[in-house]
Amino acid sequence: MVKTPIYLDYSATTPVDPRVAAKMMPYLTEVFGNPASRSHVFGWDAGDAVEEARGHVAALVNADPKEIVWTSGATESDNLAIKGAAHFYQGKGRHLITVRTEHKAVLDTCRELEREGYEVTYLGVRPNGLIDLEELKAAIRPDTILVSVMFVNNEIGVIQDIPAIAELCRARGILFHVDAAQATGKVEIDLSKLKVDLMSFSAHKTYGPKGIGALYVRRKPRVRLEAQMHGGGHERGMRSGTLATHQIVGMGEAFRLARLEMGAETERIRFLRDKLWKGLQDLEEVHLNGDFERRIAGNLNVSFNFVEGESLIMAIKDLAVSSGSACTSASLEPSYVLKALGRNDELAHSSIRFTIGRFTTEAEIDYTIKLLHEKIGKLREMSPLWEMYKDGIDLNTVQWAAH
Amino acid sequence: MAYSEQVLDHYENPRNVGGFDKNEGGVGTGMVGAPACGDVMKLQIKVNDQGIIEDAKFKTYGCGSAIASSSLVTEWVKGKTLDEAMNLRNTQIAEELALPPVKIHCSILAEDAIKAAVADYKQKHGNMAGSEEYTACNPPVAS
Numbered sequence: 001m002v003k004t005p006i007y008l009d010y011s012a013t014t015p016v017d018p019r020v021a022a023k024m025m026p027y028l029t030e031v032f033g034n035p036a037s038r039s040h041v042f043g044w045d046a047g048d049a050v051e052e053a054r055g056h057v058a059a060l061v062n063a064d065p066k067e068i069v070w071t072s073g074a075t076e077s078d079n080l081a082i083k084g085a086a087h088f089y090q091g092k093g094r095h096l097i098t099v100r101t102e103h104k105a106v107l108d109t110c111r112e113l114e115r116e117g118y119e120v121t122y123l124g125v126r127p128n129g130l131i132d133l134e135e136l137k138a139a140i141r142p143d144t145i146l147v148s149v150m151f152v153n154n155e156i157g158v159i160q161d162i163p164a165i166a167e168l169c170r171a172r173g174i175l176f177h178v179d180a181a182q183a184t185g186k187v188e189i190d191l192s193k194l195k196v197d198l199m200s201f202s203a204h205k206t207y208g209p210k211g212i213g214a215l216y217v218r219r220k221p222r223v224r225l226e227a228q229m230h231g232g233g234h235e236r237g238m239r240s241g242t243l244a245t246h247q248i249v250g251m252g253e254a255f256r257l258a259r260l261e262m263g264a265e266t267e268r269i270r271f272l273r274d275k276l277w278k279g280l281q282d283l284e285e286v287h288l289n290g291d292f293e294r295r296i297a298g299n300l301n302v303s304f305n306f307v308e309g310e311s312l313i314m315a316i317k318d319l320a321v322s323s324g325s326a327c328t329s330a331s332l333e334p335s336y337v338l339k340a341l342g343r344n345d346e347l348a349h350s351s352i353r354f355t356i357g358r359f360t361t362e363a364e365i366d367y368t369i370k371l372l373h374e375k376i377g378k379l380r381e382m383s384p385l386w387e388m389y390k391d392g393i394d395l396n397t398v399q400w401a402a403h
Numbered sequence: 404m405a406y407s408e409q410v411l412d413h414y415e416n417p418r419n420v421g422g423f424d425k426n427e428g429g430v431g432t433g434m435v436g437a438p439a440c441g442d443v444m445k446l447q448i449k450v451n452d453q454g455i456i457e458d459a460k461f462k463t464y465g466c467g468s469a470i471a472s473s474s475l476v477t478e479w480v481k482g483k484t485l486d487e488a489m490n491l492r493n494t495q496i497a498e499e500l501a502l503p504p505v506k507i508h509c510s511i512l513a514e515d516a517i518k519a520a521v522a523d524y525k526q527k528h529g530n531m532a533g534s535e536e537y538t539a540c541n542p543p544v545a546s
Contacts, residue, residue: 306464307464308441308442308464308465308466308469310441310466310467311414311465311466311467311469311470314406314414314466314467325441325466334441344438344439345438345439345440345441346438346439349438349441381420382417382420382462382463382464382470383462383463383464384434384443384444384445384462384463384464385438385443385464386464387422387445387462395438400436400437400438400439400443
């Protein structure tokens, strides 16, 4: 018997690994000093722990620890990278390039810069979710100062060609920012080789605590940022605010474990994901969203045509998953990521994201496959669209009354 | 989305799922909504010689509230005259199911569905041959 509900939403957040939680504990009650206190042992011990953690984060991505700036999470890192660089380099130009399928932390930051008078180009993606490098090349202007492209998409899990984009930007003297919140511990990142200038990280997508993240800021060639948070001049003036020692220790330990266990973990997770995907093959009208090959191991985003996502989520309430359906959001707009792939509204409304992680078991995947078969069948019996499809009616020829 | 017990009950045990042959004499069919909006309701009524709705069936593509709204409406219209059915208001549906504000449009859609079914029946009545392919719906367009 599997215990329900089953957590299949690892891209939303992950549980803190018990080993990480254990490591964090003493830094709340015992080693509680302010790492900025340089006059006593309480501060020195906390400071040592922060620097050790910085080393672990840097090691996962093969960077210099001095290139790691602590933040409150990937959203803050994205804000600091994009606004910080745009403000500092505005004398060089005021044009940025990003992608329509980016996380809101990037898109909304770009919108804010547009309000400040910057210009932003939003690149489309191909039906597999990946950008076209030629399109990126064509979008570059003499006044382009920064390109921002995410490593791994949070909804469909596709991996962009970061090395190629980085080469392209470096050759033209344009800064390149990468949101890697969904990539750490899932894809190899080697910043000694990758020509990336700024990279955002989050702890809680990689079995660390929420509320802590980091920004990689390259030193060679040196990247300058205008601080967005002012105060005591922490983090070499780039991000003021007392460091949250216990959170930082947690992120460090989480990233240390990720580096050690990534290889075996990815294999295991890929096996489970592939088993889930194979298990759904005998259902009709199941569509994969995003490229299958260039995708992280733990992501499966599928549309169950003619079944609406939110009602499916209700039917499979034993599973904790996300939907691209409008009905699960306040906006009543279906997923902008799936729309950017060119998916029609029905398929966007019918999508479910399964994300598998460190604590997912094979028994849970077997249960999931069985449950989906049961419930998809039931909901399709209830769906007028399924009935029309079965009667051979092309839904695109039907005159629908929008409401 | 936290739903009321009434919605969950109709969602888990939907009443009157299915359909009638739309070409049958006493049957009126209403289909409203659009896949692009995330909900489509097909509601059918079977009217007897006395002008009473003696049976109703539905199929719905949509969220839990949409399914519950259509299920509830099929229960309510049974035994009613066409005029009584036309007087059914979305506010009654929303109240019965305790729908949250963001789901009120589901109850509006259910009201539109029953109106479309009655209109289809009335149109067919007297012109039995004129039933069209799945275009019985023509709901008022809400903004």
